Amino acid sequence: MTYEKELEVALLAVQRASILTKTVYSSHSKGTLSKSDSSPVTIGDFGAQALIIASIKHAFPEDEVVGEEDADDLRKNEDERKLVWDLVQAAKLDDSSAEDKIGGPIKSVDDMLTALDSGRSNGGRQGRIWALDPIDGTKGFLRGGQYAVCLALMVDGVPTVGVIGCPNLPIDDQAPLDSSIGADADDKEGKGVLFGAVKGEGATSRPLSKGALQQSKKISMKAVPDVRQATFCESVEAGHSSHGDNAAIASKLGITKSSVRMDSQAKYASIARGAGDIYLRLPVSKSYEEKIWDHAAGVVLVQEAGGEVTDAWGKPLDFGIGRTLKENKGVVAAPKDVFPQVIEVVKEVLGVKQ
Numbered sequence: 085m086t087y088e089k090e091l092e093v094a095l096l097a098v099q100r101a102s103i104l105t106k107t108v109y110s111s112h113s114k115g116t117l118s119k120s121d122s123s124p125v126t127i128g129d130f131g132a133q134a135l136i137i138a139s140i141k142h143a144f145p146e147d148e149v150v151g152e153e154d155a156d157d158l159r160k161n162e163d164e165r166k167l168v169w170d171l172v173q174a175a176k177l178d179d180s181s182a183e184d185k186i187g188g189p190i191k192s193v194d195d196m197l198t199a200l201d202s203g204r205s206n207g208g209r210q211g212r213i214w215a216l217d218p219i220d221g222t223k224g225f226l227r228g229g230q231y232a233v234c235l236a237l238m239v240d241g242v243p244t245v246g247v248i249g250c251p252n253l254p255i256d257d258q259a260p261l262d263s264s265i266g267a268d269a270d271d272k273e274g275k276g277v278l279f280g281a282v283k284g285e286g287a288t289s290r291p292l293s294k295g296a297l298q299q300s301k302k303i304s305m306k307a308v309p310d311v312r313q314a315t316f317c318e319s320v321e322a323g324h325s326s327h328g329d330n331a332a333i334a335s336k337l338g339i340t341k342s343s344v345r346m347d348s349q350a351k352y353a354s355i356a357r358g359a360g361d362i363y364l365r366l367p368v369s370k371s372y373e374e375k376i377w378d379h380a381a382g383v384v385l386v387q388e389a390g391g392e393v394t395d396a397w398g399k400p401l402d403f404g405i406g407r408t409l410k411e412n413k414g415v416v417a418a419p420k421d422v423f424p425q426v427i428e429v430v431k432e433v434l435g436v437k438q
């Protein structure tokens with residue numbers, strides 16, 4: 085198997101960071117730092133990014149990382165820095181040999197800040213670059229809903245390894261999907277999934293809380309013989325994906341079931357394991373550029389589970405031009421057999437608006 089070590093390191097790194105996020109999620113304040121409604125950030129975002137980058141740099145020191153966060157705020161604020169440091173020290177895998185594979189605990193506050201700050205790569209078309217979203221769907225995290233810890237390795241601009249930790253999704257790949265799925269604050273048994281995929285090697289899921297590499301099961305998208313029966317997923321936030329356009333597309337496709345709304349790349353993961361079928365993310369703002377860390381891991385997962393992903397114009401997503409998908413607008417993901425039908429209707433609906 086190619087990229088075996090990369091996958092193993094990514095699974096362990098995401099598993100450890102997910103443990104960290106869960107402690108923040110179950111706290112009353114949820115570690116909120118920023119007063120900003122549009123892009124909230126928590127101590128969990130900083131802690132998870134530091135842990136994951138430290139893991140990557142231990143295993144692959146030459147690799148670059150495009151991470152959503154940086155250490156600027158923590159360098160200025162001692163109280164926040166202390167909160168994050170306590171979190172980072174407490175998050176450990178059960179298995180010490182697994183811990184060793186990702187470099188063990190971070191040794192000092194300085195090392196933590198250095199790791200956190202090592203996500204400043206500008207991305208690009210050449211070499212090995214990781215894309216990291218330590219807490220994707222922060223609004224869902226704060227709301228007590230879905231969120232995801234997302235990590236992907238891009239090789240020469242192509243997403244090649246993808247790992248997503250979803251602490252609030254049901255372990256059961258077949259669990260019925262609805263907008264309230266797993267969205268409660270209790271850390272119930274039966275929740276928490278770790279997804280992994282390598283280009284050309286398929287996609288898998290396993291429980292997040294148990295040994296990361298054991299119990300891995302192959303996952304695949306569901307066959308959709310009749311698109312009218314499809315379940316489609318969309319963002320909770322109307323500002324991130326046009327609910328109106330999504331509804332128009334669903335209606336033109338003859339879909340009568342209401343959409344499943346969930347935050348984060350849990351949407352990609354859910355369709356990859358056949359719990360839903362189609363992911364629509366139609367642009368709301370003309371100027372917004374999608375971030376590569378919001379999509380890279382999910383794209384590998386869906387492609388390897390038998391799906392196709394493009395932007396809303398049917399163009400392949402270009403991860404090789406920097407930190408954003410600036411040549412693309414929106415995202416459409418669906419099983420290969422129905423994809424042509426779906427993208428045709430997406431273009432039709434967007435065309436009407438132009």
Ligand SMILES: Nc1ncnc2c1ncn2[C@@H]1O[C@H](COP(=O)(O)OS(=O)(=O)O)[C@@H](OP(=O)(O)O)[C@H]1O
Nearest residue numbers: 219220221222319320321323324346347348349372
């Ligand atoms: N205007 C606009 N349009 C599209 N996307 C945007 C926009 N603003 C923010 N974002 C990014 O959306 C990420 C979360 O979106 P999701 O679809 O996963 O979740 S949500 O239901 O919409 O909250 C979210 O990721 P996180 O910040 O990691 O939560 C943002 O990067």
Ligand SMILES: [Mg+2]
Nearest residue numbers: 217220221378
């Ligand atoms: Mg995100």
